[in-house]
Amino acid sequence: MNTKNEVTIKKILQQHAIQEPSAGFNERLNIQVTHQTKLNFSKKNEIKLSYGKVVLILLITLNTFILFILGLTALTPSVFIPLIFLTISVIITMIIIVSMVKKKIITDNQD
Amino acid sequence: MKFLKPHNKEDELLARAKLGSDIAIREIVDSYSKYAFTIAFGVLANREDAEEIVQDAFLKAFTSLDKFKQTSKFSTWLYKIVYHTALNKYQSNKTISVNATISDNLHYIPTNLQSWDNILNNERKKYVDSALSQLEHTDRSIITLHYIAEKSISEICEITGYKKSAIKMRLLRSRKQLEGYFNTLLNQEIRELL
Structure with missing residues (x-):
C-alpha cells in the first residue's frame, strides 16, 4: 500500500473513528481519580510522618542520654x-x- | 495536539499529579481519556463496558503511579493497562454480541444535529465505524493505537505483547481491509480528501 493511501486512512480514522464517552464521563473520571490520588498521597504521608516522628524521638533521647553521660550538669x-x-x-x-x-x-x- | 506533548512536560505533570495536584490530574485525564476510551471500545464494542474499563484503568494507573519507572511514555503504560483490562473483560464476557452492539452505536444520532455538515459527518462516522467493526478486535486495537493514538510499532508491541512482525502483519492486513471498505463505502469522500 502506498504512503498516500496510508495518510488518507490515517486522516479518515483521526477525523471519524475517535469514540467519545458519554457526557459527564470525563468530569466523573476526574473527580474519582483526584479523590483516589489524594487518598493515596495522604496515606503515604501519614506513614512517612509516623516514621519521621519515631526517628526524631529516638535521636532526641539518644542525644540527651549522651549529654548526661558527658556531664551536662557539670x-x-x-x-x-x-x-x-x-x-x-x-x-x-x-x-x-x-x-x-x-x-x-x-x-x-x-x- | 496534546497527545504529542514533549516528554518533559509529561514528566512534570506526573510529578505534580503524584502530589495530588488537581490541575495536573485533570490535564492528564483530559489528554488521554478519549484515546483510552477508543481503545477500550475497540476491544469491547460496548460503550458502558468501555467507560467502566477506562475508569478502572485510570484508577489502577494513578494508584500505582509510584511503580511507573518512566522507561516508556505514560500514555504507553496507560494504554497497556486499558488494553489488558479490556481484554480480560472481553474474555470473561464473550457472550456479548459484538456486531449487535456496534450496530446499536451506528444508530446513535446526537440530538444537536442542526446543519447538513453535522449530518454528513455523522454519516461518515457511521461508515468508518462500520468498516472498523468488520476487523477482528485485536486488529482494531492495533489500528487504533497506530493511527489514532499515533503509537509506534515498538510501543504497540509493549502495549499488546505481540511481536513486531505480528504487529506489522496485522497492520498491513487491516490497512488493506480498510482500504477496500473505504473505497467501496467512502469513494467520493476519499476523493475529496485526496
Missing part, C-alpha cells in the same frame, strides 16, 4: 546557656521550614 553557664539557645534556634528553624514546605504543597495543589 558544664559552666557560659557553655550551657549558648547550648540551650542553639537547640531552641534549631527547633524554631525546623518549624519554619516544615510550615514553608506545607504551604508550598498546598499552593502546588491549588494552582
